[in-house]
Amino acid sequence: MRTVYVNGNYVxxxxxxxxIFDRGFLFGDAIYEVTxxxxxxxxxxxxxxxxxxxxxxxxxxxxxxxxxxLLAVHRELVSRNAVTEGLVYLQxxxxxxxxxxxxxxxxxxxTVVLFTQEKTLVENALAKRGQKVVTADDLRWRRCDxxxxxxxxxxxVKNEAKAxxxxxxxxxxxxxxxxxxxxxxxxxxxxxxxxxxxxxxDILAGITRTAVLKCAExxxxxxxxxxxxVAEAQxxxxxxxxxxxxxxxxxxxxxxxxxxxxxxxPVAQRLREIYIETSRAAAI
Ligand code: PDD
Numbered sequence: 001m002r003t004v005y006v007n008g009n010y011v012x013x014x015x016x017x018x019x020i021f022d023r024g025f026l027f028g029d030a031i032y033e034v035t036x037x038x039x040x041x042x043x044x045x046x047x048x049x050x051x052x053x054x055x056x057x058x059x060x061x062x063x064x065x066x067x068x069x070l071l072a073v074h075r076e077l078v079s080r081n082a083v084t085e086g087l088v089y090l091q092x093x094x095x096x097x098x099x100x101x102x103x104x105x106x107x108x109x110x111t112v113v114l115f116t117q118e119k120t121l122v123e124n125a126l127a128k129r130g131q132k133v134v135t136a137d138d139l140r141w142r143r144c145d146x147x148x149x150x151x152x153x154x155x156x157v158k159n160e161a162k163a164x165x166x167x168x169x170x171x172x173x174x175x176x177x178x179x180x181x182x183x184x185x186x187x188x189x190x191x192x193x194x195x196x197x198x199x200x201x202d203i204l205a206g207i208t209r210t211a212v213l214k215c216a217e218x219x220x221x222x223x224x225x226x227x228x229x230v231a232e233a234q235x236x237x238x239x240x241x242x243x244x245x246x247x248x249x250x251x252x253x254x255x256x257x258x259x260x261x262x263x264x265x266p267v268a269q270r271l272r273e274i275y276i277e278t279s280r281a282a283a284i
Contacts (some may be wrong), residue, residue: 001182003080005073005114007090009160010080013115022111023104024093028150030111031055032091035074036121036244038276042074043244047207051147052090058146060103061094063110071284072091077116086118087245093150119245122276130252130264131241135230136160138171138178138202145201147282154181170254176227179203183243185251187228187236188267195236198225208242208275215274221267238265247279249270 002013022092024030036043049067056063065073074088095109097104116252136157141150157169158181169181178197186196186207194216199205233239237275239259248253248271250264259265 001114003077004124005077005112007109007112010076016113018111019096021096021101022093023065023095023097024091024149025269026099028148029060030091030149031059031060031094031147032089032149033147034244035088035090036124036279037078037083037086037088037116037146038121038280038283040078041284042071042078042088043125043279044211045071045074045284047210048090048244051205051207052092054145055147056092058143059094059128059148061092061110061221062106063092063112065112073114075112078153081116083116083118083122088114088116088118090114093149096181108135121245122245123244124249126167127247127249127272128264130250130262132165132253133168133170133180133239133251134161134164134166135172135255136169138173140171144178144203145199145205146249147204157181166253168251170230170233172230173202175229177230178227180241180243183241183246183249184209185233186197186240187233188238188240190237192237192267193222193224194267195224195226195228195232197227204226206242206244208244208247211279212242212271215278217270219270219274234246234259238267240265240268240271242275249273 004013004016006016020055033048035048091113095108095110140153161169171178233256234254237260241249
């Protein structure tokens with residue numbers, strides 16, 4: 001049985017409890033981070049804590065733990081649960097109080113929950129085969145830059161995609177692709193240029209996105225940060241997505257149309273290798 005962390009305590013998962021009045025539960029008033037674990041070490045922990053602070057600030061949420069405290073809890077959970085490959089999930093809510101749209105008084109402590117999940121990240125079967133993606137209207141709220149737990153639309157469309165035989169969803173706003181259900185979306189043009197939507201409130205600023213674009217730069221691959229249509233993606237040489245748990249994940253089909261030759265493309269595969277290599281070397 002896993003050991004999880006709840007509000008300062010390490011407890012067996014079946015003894016961990018959170019109040020029914022928790023605002024994360026009642027209002028989706030909570031934020032989260034997912035940090036990957038490779039060889040028992042954390043990938044890009046500083047990137048995830050930096051984004052955590054941006055989410056906290058955007059929602060005016062207080063959080064008493066330091067980054068050092070957080071790192072210690074991440075490491076303790078990885079160690080206690082003997083995770084070599086997988087993830088650490090961290091969620092912070094505004095705390096528990098009587099149900100009221102107004103925020104509770106300042107002295108309500110936030111609810112802090114962390115747990116680990118084992119997952120095969122490197123030898124991922126989907127990354128080898130390539131993902132089939134379908135598109136859906138992006139009906140999420142328009143602050144997708146804040147990593148809140150309000151994931152219902154992404155969950156609904158991903159389930160619909162699965163029922164239709166696809167692996168994931170790319171969301172479309174005003175005719176342009178925003179991002180995947182839980183990842184950032186990219187295409188590769190015939191000349192090798194990578195195209196991905198620029199950072200705004202329409203997408204989450206992926207920590208993997210930053211790292212992968214840096215890898216691309218080091219390889220001398222040019223990157224254009226702009227939005228693209230589904231038709232442009234379908235006509236591209238390659239497509240792929242990035243996320244903490246998916247790394248670089250080739251896309252081989254969009255709405256039934258094969259991308260390139262319908263197999264994972266060389267740019268995506270190369271970036272995946274380099275991303276894994278550099279993250280592994282820098283993991284803490
Ligand atoms: N999701 N866009 C969305 C909507 C996401 O939910 C995520 C991550 C990303 C990629 O961000 P990063 O590279 O920092 O993981 C982009 C996580 C993995 C999840 O919800 O499980």
